[in-house]
Amino acid sequence: MKALIPYKKKNAKSRLSPALTLEEREEFVELMLRDVVSSLKEASIKEIDVLTTPDNGVPKDLDVNVVLSEHDLNEAINEYLEQENKPIFIIMADLPMVRACHVNDIVSRTEDVVIVPGKGGGTNVIFIKDPSNYHVKYYGSSFLNHCNIAKARGCSVFIYDSFMLSTDIDEPHDLVEIMLHGHGNSQKYVNERFDMKTGKARAKINAAGDA
Numbered sequence: 101m102k103a104l105i106p107y108k109k110k111n112a113k114s115r116l117s118p119a120l121t122l123e124e125r126e127e128f129v130e131l132m133l134r135d136v137v138s139s140l141k142e143a144s145i146k147e148i149d150v151l152t153t154p155d156n157g158v159p160k161d162l163d164v165n166v167v168l169s170e171h172d173l174n175e176a177i178n179e180y181l182e183q184e185n186k187p188i189f190i191i192m193a194d195l196p197m198v199r200a201c202h203v204n205d206i207v208s209r210t211e212d213v214v215i216v217p218g219k220g221g222g223t224n225v226i227f228i229k230d231p232s233n234y235h236v237k238y239y240g241s242s243f244l245n246h247c248n249i250a251k252a253r254g255c256s257v258f259i260y261d262s263f264m265l266s267t268d269i270d271e272p273h274d275l276v277e278i279m280l281h282g283h284g285n286s287q288k289y290v291n292e293r294f295d296m297k298t299g300k301a302r303a304k305i306n307a308a309g310d311a
């Protein structure tokens with residue numbers, strides 16, 4: 101089994117721009133990537149491929165295989181799947197709350213495909229036993245796309261229900277979840293930059309120094 105992490109650093113996470121500058125976002129995605137890689141390693145995933153674009157540096161000390169592709173996300177992943185014959189655990193780089201126990205639970209499932217939905221219709225993790233019999237279609241309601249592709253290919257599916265893994269870090273309000281439930285590099289980074297505003301309503305981030 102292998103893990104595949106699609107990763108884009110350049111102008112990453114544009115939807116976080118109300119909270120973080122371009123430079124901060126590019127620094128932050130690298131820290132989230134580090135947290136994802138460290139949980140995969142703790143789960144004893146031996147082979148980790150980071151699929152990225154040629155101008156997107158993956159830090160050398162991460163000790164992962166770097167796979168380069170100029171293609172967009174779907175094309176790059178599908179090209180990768182076509183030449184792979186081992187089960188593939190595809191996890192997005194913006195899931196810093198993932199823990200080794202989640203990885204172990206998912207890879208021990210017996211179904212052909214395990215899908216972890218992301219909030220708003222996305223797909224945060226997809227574990228594919230036979231990559232030659234599957235292709236991905238991210239963006240839009242990719243969760244529904246991935247269920248339909250599995251059905252069309254005759255694959256059995258398990259939907260893995262997890263708050264931590266369904267929370268991908270897309271928008272400023274997601275950052276508070278890292279403060280509440282995260283760990284590692286990404287939590288340290290968020291805690292250093294934001295305060296948490298609590299009251300009767302949901303907890304929110306407050307830029308440090310804001311009223």
Ligand SMILES: Nc1nc2c(ncn2[C@@H]2O[C@H](COP(=O)(O)OP(=O)(O)OP(=O)(O)O)[C@@H](O)[C@H]2O)c(=O)[nH]1
Nearest residue numbers: 106107108112113114115151152172173192193194
């Ligand atoms: N290799 C590769 N990975 C990508 C690409 N676009 C996004 N990703 C990765 O795919 C995952 C999900 O992407 P998004 O949540 O849309 O991230 P993003 O494009 O940086 O964020 P926004 O600009 O806010 O849409 C993250 O792990 C990204 O790093 C791409 O063009 N190539």
Ligand SMILES: C[C@H](OP(=O)(O)O)C(=O)O
Nearest residue numbers: 218222223238239242270
């Ligand atoms: C790649 C995309 O991510 P989102 O835009 O939902 O974060 C998806 O999960 O289909």
